Amino acid sequence: MPTIVMERDIMDRKIISVSKKRQITIPLQFYKHLELGSEVECSLEDGKIVIQPLHREPSEFSVEILKDLVSQGYSGDELVKQFETQSKNIKKAVTNMLEEADTIAAGEKKAANFDDIFGSED
Numbered sequence: 001m002p003t004i005v006m007e008r009d010i011m012d013r014k015i016i017s018v019s020k021k022r023q024i025t026i027p028l029q030f031y032k033h034l035e036l037g038s039e040v041e042c043s044l045e046d047g048k049i050v051i052q053p054l055h056r057e058p059s060e061f062s063v064e065i066l067k068d069l070v071s072q073g074y075s076g077d078e079l080v081k082q083f084e085t086q087s088k089n090i091k092k093a094v095t096n097m098l099e100e101a102d103t104i105a106a107g108e109k110k111a112a113n114f115d116d117i118f119g120s121e122d
Contacts, residue, residue: 061090
């Protein structure tokens with residue numbers, strides 16, 4: 001009966017510690033191999049935590065922000081400055097929404113319903 005040899009990459013498994021603050025350190029060889037930057041995407045898949053490189057596409061809001069700023073009369077350096085400001089505001093808003101979603105998912109906060117947001121018609 002032939003023996004099946006399973007070849008494993010030396011980098012495919014490593015046991016790491018989790019700190020009291022739930023933090024982990026990604027082994028350097030993994031970090032370099034995946035060319036990770038300062039942010040990664042983390043998800044749960046089939047009972048596993050999957051950490052993968054974050055590939056950011058140009059913001060889908062970028063064109064809309066630029067159109068709005070141009071319609072307001074911005075151009076040149078002032079357009080660039082206003083675009084940077086608006087882009088940061090969107091990133092902050094998205095971060096706040098994700099944090100709020102985490103709090104709701106953890107049961108620490110009640111989710112808003114349609115009437116909470118838009119009011120009920122009496």
